[in-house]
Amino acid sequence: MEIKYSLEGAFLYAAMLLYLSAFVASILRRVEAGRRLFCTGFITTVITVLVRWYMVRHIPMQNLYEVFLVMGAAMYSLSCFCRRILRIGADAADMLIGVIVLGPAGFFFSAEPNQLPPALQCWLFAPHVAVYLLAYILMTKAAVQAVCQLMQVTNDRDMPRPDYERGTYRMIAFGFPLMTTGLVLGSWWGHLAWGDF
């Protein structure tokens, strides 16, 4: 267990609490309150990422602590994008994923700042990791949609139901090119670093 007794840790735990409160509010059908709490949680997570960035002096994506932190920050923006552009709801699920994603950063991984090793000092580092993070979040959201679809089939067939299957497809269709780009960028980086892909 790695509890963070620092300013960064305080922001991180506050963000987790806000995401959790947003989830509870959404479950209790306080949709507007839930969205506001989610947005506040997002701002707090972004502040945590910026504090981390300032402390380590490089883009915070080097270790799993930083990766989970950035994933938590990306959650809200992707949730808004999916709701407005892809027309896929599931806000409550996104809030819960936000808490789950920040969990390992808050309690399991060490926040010890490290210098960026030479192998990671490459311009491909940020885009390669970033596209993968976005793709992973989208795939997680797609998995949640797929589980909802399965649960729906086994429960009540007569009720009007949201189209989770279409949501799953749209999410995967959006995430797949990002995952491909991540793979290709990694391959290019592998070629630059040790001559293999």
Add this chain to the structure above:
Amino acid sequence: MSSFMILICLSVTGAFRESIWSQALFNSPPLATFWMSLLCLFMAAFIVSRNLRRKPGLFLMHLDCILIVAGSMWDSESGHTWQNRIRETAKVPGGFMPIHEGHSERHIVSKDLHIRVGTSPFTLRLNDFRMEYYWHEGTLLVRAPSGRVHSMPARHGALMTRGEGIGTLSIKQRYKNLKVRSSRSGGTIIDQPGTDRDPALAVVKGGTVVGQKVIQVNDPLHFGGYYFYQASYDRDYGRYSILSVTSDSGYTTVFSGYALLCLGAFWAFWFRPVMSYIEKRKNHGNQIQS
């Protein structure tokens, strides 16, 4: 379908084994046959399927498979044997090149540095070899006569006034690459930061320098059909560097395939749905007007 399942299983297994093991497996005769058949199947698909030729996303995503498989086969050991036979060259897929500082080298050797696997058509001269170390701020530990150990941050201007016979300590200067040059007039302390950008590696062909570069992690030298990477060094005395040498055969083809793969994926999953959405909106608007 079953052969693809086997390939997936082998790829997962290969990811957890040593790269040499995976390389040997994926270049073995049964898998070479598989790659060849796959290549033929992809080519046949272009002829048979009209749908494939009509849809740009699908077309690009299949064409890239052909390029990636063909480029990788051209880059393999057997591919190099064929290349050498056709072009009458003596190119090798890869190897290592140990060079002492101030010396030249042109022989490519195996990983254990004992067996010569090839010779490059030019000579590499290592003008300069240096190591840069990465470390944290660091801590200076001071043991008092009482045996107690005090610590202070090792940074310029840090001050320690602990008593216990230590007196007052202040850090006036911090060296990252401390070197002391002794001469008759005394010693000179220098801090060589290692950021000197003089070309460390020179390519010599026919007695003239035709290329030069500082090579470091993520920044190899590309010359004469080979990539040269900083791979290892003399860990005891830092007298020589070991470069890894990789042939560039097939790289352009493979990376063109990768570019097409990205383009095809974005076309099929992003651009096409957006275009059809815009078209639908346009048609809907026209219907309302009429």
